[in-house]
Amino acid sequence: MNRSLALWGGFTLALAFVFSSAALADDLKADPVHSFVVFDVHHFGAGYVYGTFGGPTGAVGYDSTDLTKTSFDLSVDTASIETRNENRDKDLKGPDYFDVKQFPTMTFKSTSVTKTGDQTMAVTGDLTVRGVTKSITVPIEITGTGTMMGKTRTGFRADFKIDRRDYGMVIHPEPVIGNDVHIVVAIEAVQQ
Amino acid sequence: MPYTAMQMVCGLFLPAALVGLVAAGAWRLFADARWVFGPLVAIGFGIAYWNLEPKIGWPPNANVLYLLFYFALAAGILAKADALFRPPWWLRIVLLAILWRLAVRLLLIRQVPNLISASGMEMWIDVSTLVTLVWWLVIEGLAERAPGVTVPILLATLAASVAVVLAIGWHIQSSGALAGALVAICVAGIVLGAFTRRISFSHGYAQTVVLILQLLLVHGYFYTDDTLSGTQQAWITALLASPLLAFLGDVPVLRRRSAGWRVAARVAPVMILLAAVCAATVRDYLHAE
Numbered sequence: 001m002n003r004s005l006a007l008w009g010g011f012t013l014a015l016a017f018v019f020s021s022a023a024l025a026d027d028l029k030a031d032p033v034h035s036f037v038v039f040d041v042h043h044f045g046a047g048y049v050y051g052t053f054g055g056p057t058g059a060v061g062y063d064s065t066d067l068t069k070t071s072f073d074l075s076v077d078t079a080s081i082e083t084r085n086e087n088r089d090k091d092l093k094g095p096d097y098f099d100v101k102q103f104p105t106m107t108f109k110s111t112s113v114t115k116t117g118d119q120t121m122a123v124t125g126d127l128t129v130r131g132v133t134k135s136i137t138v139p140i141e142i143t144g145t146g147t148m149m150g151k152t153r154t155g156f157r158a159d160f161k162i163d164r165r166d167y168g169m170v171i172h173p174e175p176v177i178g179n180d181v182h183i184v185v186a187i188e189a190v191q192q
Numbered sequence: 193m194p195y196t197a198m199q200m201v202c203g204l205f206l207p208a209a210l211v212g213l214v215a216a217g218a219w220r221l222f223a224d225a226r227w228v229f230g231p232l233v234a235i236g237f238g239i240a241y242w243n244l245e246p247k248i249g250w251p252p253n254a255n256v257l258y259l260l261f262y263f264a265l266a267a268g269i270l271a272k273a274d275a276l277f278r279p280p281w282w283l284r285i286v287l288l289a290i291l292w293r294l295a296v297r298l299l300l301i302r303q304v305p306n307l308i309s310a311s312g313m314e315m316w317i318d319v320s321t322l323v324t325l326v327w328w329l330v331i332e333g334l335a336e337r338a339p340g341v342t343v344p345i346l347l348a349t350l351a352a353s354v355a356v357v358l359a360i361g362w363h364i365q366s367s368g369a370l371a372g373a374l375v376a377i378c379v380a381g382i383v384l385g386a387f388t389r390r391i392s393f394s395h396g397y398a399q400t401v402v403l404i405l406q407l408l409l410v411h412g413y414f415y416t417d418d419t420l421s422g423t424q425q426a427w428i429t430a431l432l433a434s435p436l437l438a439f440l441g442d443v444p445v446l447r448r449r450s451a452g453w454r455v456a457a458r459v460a461p462v463m464i465l466l467a468a469v470c471a472a473t474v475r476d477y478l479h480a481e
Binding site: 079086087089090091092094095098099100101102104130131166170171172173176 | 194195196199245246247254255256257302303304306307309362363364365366367379412414415418477480
């Protein structure tokens with residue numbers, strides 16, 4: 001009897017611990033209107049071509065007291081790519097690049113977070129583009145917290161590079177289009 | 193330039209050289225070496241795919257691009273069986289239709305129900321099967337009764353037009369380059385046909401090229417980001433109907449003319465129509481710039 005009680009007590013305590021630590025992380029939702037994905041890539045080894053995607057959507061689990069509990073589960077609509085040239089945008093949306101009809105979204109789902117400073121962290125996660133999933137580590141900075149219409153908003157900014165060939169985008173090899181794509185993801189996430 | 197010089201050499205010239213040299217050797221050794229063409233064209237296309245579109249994986253339906261590669265191999269095997277066993281016409285049509293319908297189903301199933309309904313997919317499978325069978329019947333029939341350069345010239349012209357439509361009209365340069373590899377393979381066929389009159393392109397060569405070209409077109413049509421205008425739809429219809437113009441070479445007036453006249457009468461009308469399709473495609477592209 002005592003043993004059974006102790007087991008139940010231990011189980012209850014464990015559950016309480018799990019839920020209390022989960023409760024510490026705020027559930028935020030990325031605001032696509034105030035979030036941006038911007039990229040640039042070298043063109044013929046000369047200038048840079050810049051482009052954007054529509055703001056990412058998804059969830060951010062944010063714990064200001066323990067950044068290692070922060071999590072990201074974000075999705076970007078690949079058909080929202082824009083580089084201010086109609087023909088280039090069609091190329092980018094077609095099967096040579098993002099193949100948007102076959103792969104309408106690209107996603108990032110964090111798997112672990114390491115604190116690297118008061119407002120910075122290294123987030124490791126699975127980036128899926130064109131159906132290819134690779135684990136990458138992205139430095140993310142917390143850019144600030146503010147309140148709009150009674151809801152707290154927190155800003156996150158990631159600045160990193162990927163090799164487009166890792167995701168099957170092999171056409172137009174260097175120097176025509178650089179292999180490294182520099183990406184900036186700026187998210188404004190709203191408390192729910 | 194979308195490709196490196198090495199990719200161009202290995203993706204365009206190597207397949208053509210392989211088809212040309214191996215087929216020339218086979219026709220020198222055997223009285224009838226039609227069985228060599230199906231696998232050769234498929235392997236040549238596979239080499240081109242490997243160099244121009246190095247995205248390959250398993251299973252074939254994980255990415256519809258993979259289907260292009262695996263379908264070419266299946267088409268090559270079917271063509272070899274066709275050359276070895278010489279089945280009757282009805283069985284050839286049935287086998288070809290089965291392979292084609294399976295490939296198009298795998299290609300389109302990912303679009304259901306987002307871009308196309310299940311019934312819409314069935315309709316497109318039926319329509320594309322009909323078009324492919326018409327192409328095959330016209331060109332295979334021509335290969336039976338008109339040995340020599342007629343069929344490879346016709347196929348090279350069709351492949352070149354498909355390359356222009358895919359790369360420039362529909363913004364899929366990789367597929368355009370793959371159609372370009374088929375042009376190179378067809379040029380090898382023209383050289384073979386010009387030097388060795390007894391070479392026949394039926395039971396293998398024509399069938400494999402037609403099937404691959406058609407699947408490139410279907411893939412491009414459904415996976416381009418372009419919303420095709422009414423004019424573009426009309427031009428692609430003209431492209432699909434163009435092989436029928438080859439029948440002009442069979443009009444009674446030309447029966448007493450020389451072989452060269454008949455080749456010109458079969459090929460020239462198709463070339464003129466396809467030149468118009470390409471010109472319209474390039475004009476639309478430049479207009480969008």
